[in-house]
Amino acid sequence: MRRSWIKQYDIYIYLIAIVVCLAIVLVKILIPEMKSIPDKNQSIKEKNVQLARLEKKRSLLESVNIDTTQVLTLAESALPSDKDAPTVLSTLENLAIQAQVDILSINLSPGIVSTESGTLPASTQGPRNATETRKKGILALPVKITIFSDAGHLTDFIKKTLTSRRFMDIDTIDISYVPDKEGISASLMLNAYYLPAITEIGELESEIVELTPQELALLRSLEEYTDMSRIDYEADISLPTGKQNLFSP
């Protein structure tokens, strides 16, 4: 009796079992997988964009070579990382020699010249950055120089100052005619620019703003600016040789 009942309805039991299995596979496996495919594709798109950015940054960094380092050395001589007062003084001295003007006085107050590791403890510090000046948003060391010359050499001095490799700008020029000496006394208020080096770089994935062609051209053109901080003087020493022949009169 029972066997005949099962035999009559076994087809329905198989059908229900198959449907239940298919439903479980559908709900537990297939539907979640189907839902995850668009998310994965979206993630792939985003990560491809991220990868392209990283590849671009890497190729940019790999392009840094000896030439880049040389350009940086040039830029450093134009815009040093610290006030570099000695270079300013030697530059002005050499400019005066080249332009044939007489320096009457030079006045500058560099202030703090040590690195940050050398700063005093906070309790003993006086007023900070008393001499820190910014011009056009860039740090500058103010220098006052007074010279004596004639009009032509003064013009030459001004031009050479504005074309020296150590970048300087002129704030004011005060010119007075000195009748006794038939010349001109000029006081120039200069700003010798400097730019502290960066001490931190961004995160690995931070974008780097590339140098524009104009900026690259400007950096390479620094070679044409005369480095007045050092001048090679040819040795012009005539030493007495004395008698070649001890017995000659």
Place this chain on the structure above:
Amino acid sequence: MASREINLIADKHGLSAHAVRMRQVFRRVVPIVLGIFLIASVSVLVLSFDASRKLNDVEKRIVGEREHIGSLSRNEGTYLMLKQKAVALSKILAIRYPYPELWEFLKSLESDSVKIERLSLSDSGMTNMVVKAQDTEAIDTYINRILEGAPERFNFINLENAQLQGGKFSITLVAQSLVAAN
């Protein structure tokens, strides 16, 4: 007429006609449905597996690039410094006050009878000058010559003061240049 044997009693061990038909339908339809389901399942799983594989590949490449960039930190510092200096130099050069040209222009207007006694130039554009002259005609000529060159160089020229002292005339002029550095 010979009689024929019939069995009117139902066979309890055999299948009904409906059950036989159901079995026939089952044998035809279920394999097709299962086949379609299998193909669909495999397609979905293949697509999902492919997407996972691509995602893993991209993530591996990203990790590799990050490591590579990390090893180039010195180059990054060099490049950033170069960019920093280039931007600053561009700013400095963007407006440079034309001191040499202005000084040469004012000097060129001097003559035997007119001399600059004091001159003050600043990159804000203000020019103050005291000029000494032998006579009023010389001063007049000097001012006219400045005015001739004024449109190219100055926004305005102001004659602040004029005096006669010790037999010599002196005038104070204030001018605002067209170009200012800041």
